[in-house]
Amino acid sequence: MEFDVCVIGAGPGGYVAAIRAAQLGKKTVIVERESLGGVCLNVGCIPSKALIVASHFYSRMQHDAAVMGFEIKAPVKINAEKLQSWKQSVVEKMTGGIAQLLKANGVTVIAGEAQFTTPTQLEVKTTVSHSTPAKTEIIKAKNYIVATGSRPIEIPGFKIDETQVLSSSGALALKKLPKKIIVVGGGYIGLEIGTLMAKLGVEIEVVEAGNQLLSGVADPDCVQVVTKNLNKLGVKIHYNAKAVEYKKTSNGLEVSIQINNQVQKISGEKILLTVGRRPNSDGLNLKNIGVQLDEKGFVKVNPQRKTNLQGIYAIGDIACQPMLAHKASYEGILAAEVIAGKNRVYDPKTVPAVIFVDPEIASAGWTEAECKLHGHTDLKVGKFPFAANGRAVSLMETNGLVKIIADAKTNIVLGVHIAGPEASQLISEAVLGIEMGARLEDLAGSIHPHPTLSETLMEAAEATLGHAIHIYQKPRSHA
Amino acid sequence: MMNAETQEVRLPDIGEGVVEGELVRWLVKIGDKVLADQAVAEVMTDKATVEVPSPIAGTVKELKVKEGDTVPIETVMLLVQKELGQSTKPQSPETKSVQTKPIEPQEKKIVATAAPVASEINPPVADTKVLATPSTRRLAREMGIDINQVNGTGLVGRVTREDVLKNNLIKEVISHPKSAMESKIPPSNTTSFVYKNQNFGSSLVEEKVPLRGVRKKIAENMQNSKHTIPHFTLVEEAQVTELVKLRAQAKEQAEKRGVKITYLPFVIKALLATVREFPMFNASIDDSAAEIIYKKYYHVGFAADTPNGLMVPVIKFADQKTLLELSHEIQELAQKARAGKLALDEMRGATITVTNIGSVAGLYATPIINHPEVAILGMYKIQDRPVWKENSFVRAQVMNFSMTCDHRLIDGAVAANFMKAFVNRLENPSVLMLDMI
The missing domain is CATH 3.30.390.30 (FAD/NAD-linked reductase, C-terminal dimerisation domain)
Structure with missing residues (x-):
């Protein structure tokens, strides 16, 4: 199959790029190995916001309602399974919308895992479903936009299995609320989920390697406000602490943390590992076809999001920091317009950042x-x-x-x-x-x-x- | 999305900072059937005349603007009713680029250059210090203007939209050799004055034509140049008999390689070799900074006569190109100029200009310098003339040259020495060869 533009990855960078390319008259295909909308819509931004809203609502019923004069006679209970299905309905509304938009704009959507065979050719092993058997599609496109995003970093001793050690995705899909979660990494993802869980009544203990939370991503005055409130919520925070290993015990998990060369043991029911994300640049055979990466694994791009290979662009988490959906979307539009011959560069004065803590x-x-x-x-x-x-x-x-x-x-x-x-x-x-x-x-x-x-x-x-x-x-x- | 039955056809964004155009003429009338991509109107902008295509196949239902109207981009120009039962691809009207839009060369350029990471972006990305709104930054980019270099006149140094537009005007100054103006204006464009005394009483018949588009731009540029620069012109003749022979041979060889060689590339070679000796000819004066800018690169503009008026395409880095490459580029740029398809970038950045009107008429002229350049070379017809050589008249081929200079920077004696060195190269191709790339 031949196209003007092939977008790999249908997250907030990729699907936006595909729509803009199609708007500009380019014959466009988008390849996605999981679900349309990527991490953002399926297991990130959107589902976490749904749960955060629910937790806030719950917390206000617990505390503010009485002050306002509501007399709630019986304790409000949470049905975690129902909460999950409501969250999922939110997600599906959004992903369904993307499918419709892609279709309306005439973008071909292929579900499958892509790999470059040459710098100008892509091989896609399509996803097996009840209606389609697995097969291999060859795609030739004049331009490729690589938008395959990022995934959570793991640290030694903590392999994400989504039962004991959870990533954000696993934590947002819990059908039963654990008694206690140990959050390794006090960055924005860990604190967003940690806060919402704390508000739902889950005990939270945070293991942070630095000497403050949200280091480098938020203003110190703002961090102070949030830290105070975390204390109020009963969240325990270990600073300058390194998670070394964990083991299973009779009543849960025991995590060894090291603070100033002293090892402490803390226990909990689940571990949430949120120590950062890394670009998915090891896939797609990118290295072998000669795409240059930087030392952190980001694809090297110029302000037009061109890689060193002619006709290959990279946007979103795989291209550079900040790893934020709205930055990826901006770059998606940019790359599509550059491909269509418009003179565009990445020149915003600011990329806003939002952290949904309390x-x-x-x-x-x-x-x-x-x-x-x-x-x-x-x-x-x-x-x-x-x-x-x-x-x-x-x-x-x-x-x-x-x-x-x-x-x-x-x-x-x-x-x-x-x-x-x-x-x-x-x-x-x-x-x-x-x-x-x-x-x-x-x-x-x-x-x-x-x-x-x-x-x-x-x-x-x-x-x-x-x-x-x-x-x-x-x-x-x-x- | 549009109404399913009819589609609005808008004047597309022509790019290059063009904000409006004048509808020259309709190529269709109400009731006409049009095909997708068929040109339906001719619109003249200050850069070139472009054809507006219909995005879909159908029947012309309504024409919304009149010939002669000034049409801002994105204005609905006409309504086309879709052919029933015809499958049309879901494309928005903007997907159709205007035919003459310089997107094509740009697109090629982007594909052709292997994109080195952190490669040169042209114009460069706005520095964080630059105060300009996103739309102004985009405008500057689309006009090819480096916003970092624009002097912001807004509050605390903001670069305003007007600053960018004004900057563009300054950048596009086009030179104007007078004779070229008078040469080949198509009869349809010439105003038909009725001179004969036909007893209309004492009334003098006049026709008023708005000064617009390319013409207006030329007028502004010429006025600016003449106003700013104290011009003087030096004229010399060169005996080019040897050059004529050389060129005849080169022409034959080049034709085998599909290139037509004229005298212009030889003249450019001789000019640049001489300019290297006299760097003040490849300079400009920055009035506001009271500085002379000596340019260490050589971009040669050459005046091209087109149906729309004078255009000056620019050969970039002309000193690094062979005769064959120069010829090829001249041919290509001249063709584009005549078709009104020159991209803005191809008309800007010249450091010195040559005007070649010799093929038409005129012993010599006094051209106007392409400000902010400081010199313009005129080349004229080659003629057989008797020349007194070794006690007898011999037949020789003689060519006139004029060198017009900015007297603020170049003095008469310097110009004379320049001319002498230049003519020596043309008269003796072997001398010219010494500096050949």
């Missing part, structure tokens, strides 16, 4: 440290707490703050960091602001509707300028 963390732009790295030595930093926002109070979600970092000379907004209710929704305003080169005055001078959480951004901008209304700030000068 409260949510979201950020756009740089942290203070990153600002300095980029030569902005003179900074203005302002914060505004959600506790001073009427909407947050009425939601009973006052934990957190909005922090804005700006260049002191120009007042150009360089970074916005939010820990608080709906931070993930609020951050897009900051993204637009940073992309448009907004100054503090632009945020402060745009009327934000009352009463909403979004007012915190306007107030934080005012605070950074030194004169927020709803918190008291000492006047900077009366010149």
Whole structure:
């Protein structure tokens, strides 16, 4: 079969690339070995959000409901199996939508495992199903977009088997809630799942190698808010701790952790291993056909997402950090348009990041440290707490703050960091602001509707300028 | 998605930063049957004239714009009713590229260059320091402008959309040898003045034609150049008898290899060899920075007369190309220019320009420099003339050359010395050979 564009991997990078390529008139095929939508839709972003919503709902029934005057006579029980089937229905709605979109755009979809035989030819062993026997398809395409994503990293002594040692996928598919989970790795995936489990009543113990949670992915002020709340939820955190091995005991699993050369044993029912993800660049025969990889295993790409081989592009987790679905989608569109002859490059000023812990963390732009790295030595930093926002109070979600970092000379907004209710929704305003080169005055001078959480951004901008209304700030000068 | 019965045909994004075009003429009328991809309209932009194709087969139902109208891109131009019972592929209208869109060469370029990782992206990716909105960054990219180099006039140095558009205008200055203007304007384009006194009382008949598109661009560029540069022109004749012989031989050989060799590549070779001796001819003046920029690369523009007006395609790195390669490239670029298919990139970046109007008429001319270049060489007809040599008149082939210079940078004596060295190379091909690549 011959095509203009062959996309390998139907995650949020790949399927978006395929649709755009087809929109641009290219004869397009997409090959997926598992399910349309990739990790994101099937075992990542979407199902985890479903469970997080459920856990939050549950937690509020436990705690906030009574304050608001609800008298719940019997304890609210969780049916984990029903919770799973609801989660699955959410997933299926989304993946079904993708199948329809691909079809409507005239994209050929092939289920199977792909491998390059030459830099211009692909061999696909199609997936066996009740209607189709296994066979081998040969695909020849003028352009390939490799979007095969990433998978969890394993560490010595901890092999993911999804019964004792779980990956995020396994943890999100538990049909029975364990009593206790030991989370190895205090990054965003481990903490998202750890938090939701804790809110569902599962005991959580986190083993973190560094001296703080979410290191390198979130602003320290935001991390502090979340860490405090984890303590409140009863989550135990071991810092500077290395998970060495685990063994099965009569009443569960026993994990040996090493802190400052001292070995401790902690026990739990399951282990969740979330120490990071690695690009799936060892598949597809990529190395043998000569695609260059960097030392971390990412496919080397240029700002147009071209690899060193002519006609082969790579996008998403396999191409570079950050491993985020929305970055992959952006690159998918980019690569498809480059193939169609448009002059495009990867040039966003910021890739926002959202972490669905409690409260949510979201950020756009740089942290203070990153600002300095980029030569902005003179900074203005302002914060505004959600506790001073009427909407947050009425939601009973006052934990957190909005922090804005700006260049002191120009007042150009360089970074916005939010820990608080709906931070993930609020951050897009900051993204637009940073992309448009907004100054503090632009945020402060745009009327934000009352009463909403979004007012915190306007107030934080005012605070950074030194004169927020709803918190008291000492006047900077009366010149 | 569209209404299943009729499809709107829009003026596609022609790329290269073009935002609108003038509908020159309809190629179809209401009721006409059209095939998919059939051209339905001719639209003139400030870059070239393009044909707009119909994305589907069907019948023309309605024409939404009038000839002569200025049409912004994405405007619905006409409605086409689908042929019933005909299977049409689900393609959005934008999938059809405009025929003359320079996407083709771009696409080829992308495929042809083995993509080295972190290869040169042209124009370069915007630096994190650049303040420009995503749409402005994209506009600059599509116009081939390096946004890092654009002077932002917005608040705290933002690069605005206007900054980019203005930058583009400056970049596209096209030179204008006067005579070329008068040479071959197709009769249909010439305004028909009615001069004869036909007793219309005292009324003088005039026709007003809007100054638009390529013509407008040429007008602006010429005005800018003449306004900025104090021009002077030096004229010399060269006895090119030897060159004529050499070229005749080369021509025969080249034809076997499918290439037509004219005098232009020889002249370019002699010009560049001389420019190496006189670097101020391959320079420009940056007025705002009060700096002279000496360029260490040689991109030669050559004036091409086209139905749309003067175009100046550019041979990049001309000094590194053989005569055969130059000839081939000249042929290709000239063809593209005449067809209105030159990509913007192929018309920009010249460091010095040659205008060749010798084949038409004129002893010599006083061309206008292609600002910000500082020199333009004119070459004229080769004629048989009696030349006094060793006590007798002999028949010789003589060719006139003019060198027009920017007097801010180049003085008359320098130009004279330049001309002497240049003519020496053309008169004695063996000297020319010494510097040949």
